Every structure is written in C-alpha cells, then in structure tokens.
Amino acid sequence: MAVPKKKTSKSKRNMRRAHDSIKPVNVIVDPVTGEYKLPHHISLADGTYNGRQVVTEKEDDDVADETEAETL
16 A cells, blocks of 8 residues: 655645636527527527527427327
8 A cells, every 4th residue: 555755745735636626617698599508509498509490399289189199
C-alpha cells in the first residue's frame, strides 16, 4: 500500500482541486419563442430545431379514436 512520504500542503491540494468546481449551465434564449433552452436541443414550446419544425403535436381526435377502438 502506498503511503505518502510528506504531507501535501494546502497550496498543492488546492491547486489540484482548481478544476473540480461546478461549471454554470450554458443556457440560451430561443430567438423564436423567447424561452430559455439548452444549445443543440429542440424548443419544447413549439417543437422547432434550427428553424425547422421537428416535433408535431398529436391531435386529440386521433387519440380518442384509438382509445375507442381498443375498448371495442
């Protein structure tokens, strides 16, 4: 088992820990909706990414028809 020969000074210990701090989250404002979002993620408000519509909401009529068909 390895045992240190000398006590690590506070300076050396703190220099080693200098890069261990928590970084702030990089949040941007969506130019279309004005809401905060992470970069390279879709906008949850309208389902767009990079100016394109990538997520469409499912209509309630389709969901109602599927549930009625399952019960019959």
